[in-house]
Amino acid sequence: MNNPIPLYSTADIREIEQLAVARPNPPNLMEKAGLAAAHITKDKLLSDDKNKILVLAGPGNNGGDAFVTARYLRTWGFQVTTIFTGEPSKLSHDAKQALQNWLSMGGELYHDIPSSGSWHVIIDGLFGIGLNPAKSPLDENYQLLIEAVNNMNLPVLALDIPSGLNADNGTAPSTAIKATITATFIGLKPGLVTHDGCEYAGEIILCDLDLDAISMKSPQSWLMDETLIKTLLPAPRPANSHKGAFGSVGIIGGASGMIGAALLAGSGALKLGAGRVYLGLLANQPSTVDPAQPELMLRPVDELFELDHLTCLVVGPGLGKEISACLCLEKILQTSSLPLVLDADALNLIAHHSELASVLRTRHAPSLLTPHAAEAARLLGTDIATVQNHRMKAAEDLARNFNCSVVLKGAGSICAFPNGHCYLNASGNPGLSSAGTGDVLSGMTGALLAQGLTSENALLLAVYLHGAAADALLETLAGPIGMTASEIIDSARHLLNQWVYGHHARFRYSHAHSIY
Numbered sequence: 303m304n305n306p307i308p309l310y311s312t313a314d315i316r317e318i319e320q321l322a323v324a325r326p327n328p329p330n331l332m333e334k335a336g337l338a339a340a341h342i343t344k345d346k347l348l349s350d351d352k353n354k355i356l357v358l359a360g361p362g363n364n365g366g367d368a369f370v371t372a373r374y375l376r377t378w379g380f381q382v383t384t385i386f387t388g389e390p391s392k393l394s395h396d397a398k399q400a401l402q403n404w405l406s407m408g409g410e411l412y413h414d415i416p417s418s419g420s421w422h423v424i425i426d427g428l429f430g431i432g433l434n435p436a437k438s439p440l441d442e443n444y445q446l447l448i449e450a451v452n453n454m455n456l457p458v459l460a461l462d463i464p465s466g467l468n469a470d471n472g473t474a475p476s477t478a479i480k481a482t483i484t485a486t487f488i489g490l491k492p493g494l495v496t497h498d499g500c501e502y503a504g505e506i507i508l509c510d511l512d513l514d515a516i517s518m519k520s521p522q523s524w525l526m527d528e529t530l531i532k533t534l535l536p537a538p539r540p541a542n543s544h545k546g547a548f549g550s551v552g553i554i555g556g557a558s559g560m561i562g563a564a565l566l567a568g569s570g571a572l573k574l575g576a577g578r579v580y581l582g583l584l585a586n587q588p589s590t591v592d593p594a595q596p597e598l599m600l601r602p603v604d605e606l607f608e609l610d611h612l613t614c615l616v617v618g619p620g621l622g623k624e625i626s627a628c629l630c631l632e633k634i635l636q637t638s639s640l641p642l643v644l645d646a647d648a649l650n651l652i653a654h655h656s657e658l659a660s661v662l663r664t665r666h667a668p669s670l671l672t673p674h675a676a677e678a679a680r681l682l683g684t685d686i687a688t689v690q691n692h693r694m695k696a697a698e699d700l701a702r703n704f705n706c707s708v709v710l711k712g713a714g715s716i717c718a719f720p721n722g723h724c725y726l727n728a729s730g731n732p733g734l735s736s737a738g739t740g741d742v743l744s745g746m747t748g749a750l751l752a753q754g755l756t757s758e759n760a761l762l763l764a765v766y767l768h769g770a771a772a773d774a775l776l777e778t779l780a781g782p783i784g785m786t787a788s789e790i791i792d793s794a795r796h797l798l799n800q801w802v803y804g805h806h807a808r809f810r811y812s813h814a815h816s817i818y
């Protein structure tokens with residue numbers, strides 16, 4: 303089985319680099335980085351009639367990588383124009399050497415993009431992990447340069463990380479290079495796969511520079527990709543099965559005017575394979591049946607408390623913030639020993655009532671929180687910008703503060719657990735930015751809990767599957783514009799069956815009876 307892909311912070315990468323260079327016969331990492339980038343450029347972006355390259359080299363070692371890349375590409379016969387924005391005297395030893403090698407082979411240096419030139423491909427080596435754009439903002443000249451590059455609409459290979467992006471948290475406060483490909487070195491950085499990183503990084507290619515990073519620095523965070531997720535799937539169902547084997551999900555919410563949220567969560571749970579799904583609705587005179595989904599069992603909320611065969615509860619979709627909702631949540635937190643998925647207004651109520659938060663912290667059964675950035679900000683007593691600028695920290699703080707499994711939703715959703723482990727989701731697209739998709743995710747998570755997955759695995763699988771279902775809808779152009787939460791449910795069901803059974807689930811159950 304392939305190991306999950308670890309994520310490393312800037313500090314981690316620097317530590318790994320120090321360990322590598324302290325070895326006898328230390329590797330020349332800049333040389334390896336530039337060579338890897340040159341190969342990727344040649345193989346993926348250049349061709350016989352697309353052979354002119356503009357290389358941007360910045361003031362630090364990212365610029366050094368750029369000089370090495372430029373040198374290899376020129377050696378291989380491509381036309382390379384190089385722009386240098388730094389000062390030679392301030393370069394590190396390796397970067398100075400890379401610049402010297404470039405000049406020695408007859409390479410020229412420009413200080414700005416020549417107005418007369420034309421290129422097929424751009425290499426971005428302005429800034430790498432040494433830039434913290436929030437603390438040290440890019441000046442106007444750099445912003446204009448980056449905008450000029452983006453406006454050229456050419457394929458761009460970013461070295462290590464698109465310039466302007468923060469490697470640790472994925473923020474790009476002013477602007478950043480919009481890369482077609484990012485060749486990232488030594489280890490994958492969280493900033494490439496969350497928040498603005500999802501916009502700027504393009505295809506990410508990890509170049510390990512012949513270092514075995516995991517043996518040098520034990521990771522705490524990983525990428526949630528299909529390889530990892532496929533190790534978490536529920537087992538194929540026994541032919542001789544019954545609904546009791548797949549659990550019963552109780553969904554609590556659906557106050558007046560918000561019943562749809564609970565119905566969506568219910569459908570999500572049903573179609574992700576829960577044996578039974580009950581909806582406990584807070585609305586005064588709730589409907590008793592959903593004609594569009596009659597399999598759902600709709601009850602007044604109090605009746606749900608009397609059921610003794612529920613496997614888990616999803617609390618929050620359409621719950622509202624009335625006193626009745628608050629009392630209902632309090633009762634559940636105090637008395638239920640079931641795994642709980644807490645979403646939407648359940649999170650808002652916990653944020654507003656410290657006594658609810660206290661009970662939540664001391665629960666023994668698993669609790670899973672599914673906030674978006676605004677809900678996370680309320681739970682942490684901060685503002686949305688602070689959460690979004692430090693998404694990993696926010697998710698980790700929530701997991702630790704509330705002793706819960708957490709998914710902080712948004713581009714590059716982050717799952718964090720009380721043991722400090724973190725997973726960044728690689729699936730999903732802007733089609734998910736519509737009402738109801740969060741309700742669906744909570745229901746899907748409930749279904750997987752009901753089928754016996756651990757709370758960690760249920761959350762990881764639900765989050766990845768939810769994004770992958772939205773990605774699959776892009777193939778038929780059912781999005782991103784106008785993608786609906788209901789469509790995501792059907793797409794997720796299709797994918798889950800495909801992953802568990804392959805393309806031909808029905809053949810697993812065919813019986814041949816022959817009489818001769």
Ligand SMILES: NC(=O)C1=CN([C@@H]2O[C@H](COP(=O)(O)OP(=O)(O)OC[C@H]3O[C@@H](n4cnc5c(N)ncnc54)[C@H](O)[C@@H]3O)[C@@H](O)[C@H]2O)[C@@H](O)CC1
Binds near residue numbers: 319432434
């Ligand atoms: N760490 C490693 O092990 C390796 C690093 N390599 C490369 O080196 C990069 C890191 O190099 P550095 O630490 O030199 O950092 P960078 O090259 O990313 O940037 C730092 C440089 O930018 C300047 N700077 C920072 N903020 C600025 C701002 N707002 N405006 C203008 N200038 C600003 C700094 O003064 C410094 O000169 C990596 O991203 C990678 O590309 C590779 O050579 C391979 C090995």
Ligand SMILES: [K+]
Binds near residue numbers: 460462
């Ligand atoms: K870069």
